Amino acid sequence: MQALSHDPAPHPRLGTIETIVVDSRTLSCDGGLGALGHPRVFLRIAHHQTFCPYCSRLFVLNPDAPAGDAH
DSSP, rough: OOOOOOOOSSOOOOOOOOOOEEOSSSSEEOSSSGSOOOEEEEEESSSSSETTTTTOOOEEEEETTGGGOOO
């Protein structure tokens, strides 16, 4: 029986971008993984998407998101 690896470090595949669909224009990103992430940054989606300047995650606004978060 093979032991499971408990390596929490991300292993991104080259050429892929992690895309996260959100319901709010205001959000925060810390890279995930707790202490292995990055400093928390607060982001705002102006049109329909934005990306994190630290980890390059792409945040896309859900087309069905409530319009009340437009301020």
